[in-house]
Amino acid sequence: MIVKSKTKPLLLHQLEALLNRIPDNHSKRRYIEEDYAKQRAGYKGEKSLEYHLSYLPEKDYYIFHDLRLSAGKHYFQIDILILTPFFISILEVKNISGSLYFNPVFTQLVRTIEDTEEGFPDPVKQVKRQAYHLKSWIEEQRFPVPPIEPLVVIGNERSVIKFHPRDKINPQLVIPSSEIPYKINYFINKYKTEAYSTRQLKKLITKLEISHTPLLTEILQRYQISPAELKQGVQCQKCFSFPMIRMHGRWICSACKHLSKDGHIQSLQDYSLLIDQSISNAQAKEYLGIESRDTVKRLLQSVSGKKEGVRRGTKYALDFFIDKPSSLH
Numbered sequence: 001m002i003v004k005s006k007t008k009p010l011l012l013h014q015l016e017a018l019l020n021r022i023p024d025n026h027s028k029r030r031y032i033e034e035d036y037a038k039q040r041a042g043y044k045g046e047k048s049l050e051y052h053l054s055y056l057p058e059k060d061y062y063i064f065h066d067l068r069l070s071a072g073k074h075y076f077q078i079d080i081l082i083l084t085p086f087f088i089s090i091l092e093v094k095n096i097s098g099s100l101y102f103n104p105v106f107t108q109l110v111r112t113i114e115d116t117e118e119g120f121p122d123p124v125k126q127v128k129r130q131a132y133h134l135k136s137w138i139e140e141q142r143f144p145v146p147p148i149e150p151l152v153v154i155g156n157e158r159s160v161i162k163f164h165p166r167d168k169i170n171p172q173l174v175i176p177s178s179e180i181p182y183k184i185n186y187f188i189n190k191y192k193t194e195a196y197s198t199r200q201l202k203k204l205i206t207k208l209e210i211s212h213t214p215l216l217t218e219i220l221q222r223y224q225i226s227p228a229e230l231k232q233g234v235q236c237q238k239c240f241s242f243p244m245i246r247m248h249g250r251w252i253c254s255a256c257k258h259l260s261k262d263g264h265i266q267s268l269q270d271y272s273l274l275i276d277q278s279i280s281n282a283q284a285k286e287y288l289g290i291e292s293r294d295t296v297k298r299l300l301q302s303v304s305g306k307k308e309g310v311r312r313g314t315k316y317a318l319d320f321f322i323d324k325p326s327s328l329h
C-alpha cells in the first residue's frame with residue numbers, strides 16, 4: 001500500500017507562484033520557465049511510475065514517495081522507498097532521455113542525443129550513498145537493519161540504457177521502470193527471513209512518516225530576485241490582473257470588476273511559498289494593499305491557525321503547504 005503518495009513537489013508550487021508574480025518582461029523569466037518545465041517533466045515521469053508500483057502486492061508492501069530524512073547536519077532524499085518485513089528497496093528515479101551509457105571506470109552517466117554527449121553524476125553512486133544513509137538512520141532509530149537494495153530507475157521509456165560488456169555491477173542496479181515489479185519479485189524470492197515483526201513494521205512506518213522533513217527552497221535567493229521585483233497585491237482569479245482593491249468587505253478587480261470574498265488567500269499562499277512562512281500585520285497591510293489594520297487582522301486570523309509574539313510583533317503562521325513553518329520553530 002502507498003503510505004506517502006507522490007504529490008506535487010513544493011518546488012513546483014514555488015516556481016508556479018514565482019512565475020505568477022514575476023513581471024512578463026523580467027530578465028530572469030525565461031530561465032525560470034525553463035527550470036519549471038524541467039521540474040514538471042520530472043514530476044510527471046515519477047508520477048507515471050505509480051502504474052508499475054501498483055503491480056506490487058498490497059499486503060506487507062509499504063511505499064513512500066519523496067522521503068527526506070536527517071543524516072546529522074544534512075538531509076538525504078529518497079525518491080521511492082519500498083518497505084517490507086524482509087527487505088527494503090530504495091529507488092532513485094531518473095528521467096533522462098536519449099542513449100544512456102553507464103561508464104563503470106569513471107562512474108559517470110554519459111547521455112548522447114544526436115551525436116552530442118553530456119555527462120551526469122553517476123546515479124548508481126548516488127543511490128548507494130542513500131542506502132548507506134538509510135542504514136545509519138535505521139540504526140539510530142534502534143530498529144534492526146534489513147537488507148537494503150538500491151535501484152536506479154530510468155523513467156523515460158524511450159531512453160536506451162547501455163553498459164560496458166564486462167560491467168557486472170551496473171546492469172544489476174539500473175532498470176527501466178517497467179522492470180520494477182520483476183525486480184521486486186526477485187528480492188521477494190531472495191529474502192525469506194523476516195527482519196521485522198508486524199509491530200516493529202508499524203512503528204517504523206510511523207517513524208518514517210514523522211521524520212520526513214519537506215524542503216522549502218529559498219526560491220528568491222536561488223534566482224537572486226528581491227521581493228520588491230514581484231507583483232504585489234491580490235490577483236484577480238478571473239482575468240489574472242493585479243491588484244484587486246478591498247471594498248466593502250470584498251475584493252474587486254480594477255480591470256474586469258470581478259468580485260471575490262477570498263482573493264487574499266491565494267496571495268498569502270504565494271507569500272508563504274516565495275517570501276516567508278509567517279507574516280506580521282504591517283507586512284500583510286503592505287503586501288495586500290489594505291489600509292485598515294483591523295481588516296488585515298481579521299483576514300490573517302481567518303487563514304492562520306497559529307500566531308506568535310505580542311502586539312505589533314505578532315506574526316501569523318502561513319502553513320498552507322507545510323505544517324512546520326521554519327521561522328516559527
Ligand SMILES: [Zn+2]
Pocket residue numbers: 236237238239240241253254255256257258
Ligand atoms: Zn479581473
